[in-house]
Amino acid sequence: MAEPELGQLASRLRSFLIGHVCATGGHLGPNLGAVELTLALHRVFDSPRDSLVFDTGHQAYVHKLLTGRSGEFGTLRQAGGLSGYPSRRESVHDLVENSHASTALSYADGLAKARALNGEQDRAVVAVIGDGALTGGMAWEALNNLGGAPQRPVIVVLNDNGRSYAPTTGALAAHLAALRQDAGAAVCRNLFTDLGFTYFGPVDGHDTEGIEEALRRARALCRPVVVHVVTVKGKGYGPAEQDVADCLHAVGTVDPATGRPAPIRSNGARSWTSVFGQALAEVAAERADVVAITAAMLRPTGLHPMQQRFPERVFDVGIAEQHAVTSAAGLAMGGFHPVVAIYATFLNRAVDQVLMDVALHRLPVTFVLDRAGITGPDGPSHHGMWDLSLLSAVPGLRIAAPRDPARLRTLLRAAIDMQDGPTLLRLPKAAAGPDIEALARIDGLDILHRSTRRPLDVLLVAVGPMAEAALAAAALLETQGFGVTVVDPRWVIPVNAALPALIARHRLAVTIEDNSRTGGAGSAIAQACRDARVDTPVTVLGLPRAFIPHGPRKALLAQAGLDAAGITRAVRELIADPAAGFPSERPALSHPARRP
């Protein structure tokens, strides 16, 4: 295809991306920056015979368009529609579905070893990694292996646009900037050549033919090669190129003319993230020892209000969650109280650091996990549904789940006031609803609802934002003749010692959490009841032990039975099922607990 035709194709791809992604939402900036790069990849390599691995995968839309999925692009990130990331179910051209950054080079290392063992080294292994993802530790573990095996060819395409969301931080970013500025010096010696790679670059990331030439040369070398491609995030679309915040990294439905959401009548609802960000800035104004850490997601985790007021006390460590946690441990050892703001799903990779670098030393670090629970359009590797399961076993870690903005503010302060060990708050990806005031607060338990003049049939234990669905279910169950109590423990791990006694007063207890039901808060509560010899059957409602696909958050919660209808249905089924242990009579008061 001659250059003018290539240019026309790139232009058509850009127009397609802008039109579709503005309509469906998705990763606009990253994909506009990867148009020519992806064209070149598919012109030089023969996917799927050759393997193309995209790190994080949010920049793989053009790859999808070039592998036969343009017709379905109107379904992007919608239930049953195209995933916003590579998907093995969708195509043989797609390899890695995990949207957690910094993994591509490790996959490539494994693929290259497989090629060598199979005698298939003519099948290329190509990994595309962004400059942001390259700040993640796994990437350097992989580079160490790849560069140490000259006999195993892997082509690392570094898509360098100088940004993660914000400009990429740290010494690596400075090194790449130097390479971009001084091509002559770059070719002679740099980080990659020192690690055993041949280095080609910097290559203009919007010159398809130039990229192709570099890729062909890299392929011909049959050894580890880094092709340093310099791109512009949001290339070719003014609103993205000019967006100083994050080059329209990820957008909802926006006006293609402006890249901005259509003006909507605001119902005043704020996101949990913004409530947290403002509350933290207020605490930071009162407490000079409070510092904050982000892993390249300052704005998405709501730290910018604090960063604007106290820039010297907010640290962006790059896409390096494990380092973030242990660096926080160091800050705590130095006399500070770090608040580590991370999406719940991304903390999964730093469990050992929470356990052994923070909790073992009983350090006062507060973790604030945004996007806990079902997140929606980003699919299985983005739902924050394992934090309670992974962290409930951490000795000394206290975990709270605020049900509303008022409790978020209160619990954040309480967590930061705790100096004898780590604390953790988890927040959903949702608009923060109205405050839900308790009827009473007994032994640290918020009684949100209790039926009057009815037996104590069912106790609903709501974890955080599940309080709303629990209260709606209580209303439904009352219309069906049941007496219902709804309780919010606020601090879910360790289990409040008064909770088993409250459960003992009811004929049935149901815990409700937007975490996996395996090993989460409900499991801990059921265990606490067994330990306390409480006879009341405890049923745990939560997310299934499965990878949940992308789709609207509310619909996915309903499918998991975590809405009012699902909770009501579960209670009625339990009561109807003789094997469920629902006693015909209320249990004798083996625990003279105080009345709720």
Ligand SMILES: Cc1ncc(C[n+]2csc(CCOP(=O)(O)OP(=O)(O)O)c2C)c(N)n1
């Ligand atoms: C472990 C992990 N932490 C954070 C994120 C959130 N995240 C998604 S894309 C992105 C920035 C990636 O920057 P880069 O690799 O340079 O790709 P670009 O968007 O610039 O093309 C981040 C931080 C993630 N996907 N995985």
Ligand SMILES: CC(=O)[C@@H](O)[C@H](O)COP(=O)(O)O
């Ligand atoms: C690819 C990635 O990990 C993020 O960009 C993710 O899309 C963030 O999603 P939200 O911030 O919209 O929840």
Ligand SMILES: [Mg+2]
């Ligand atoms: Mg980048």
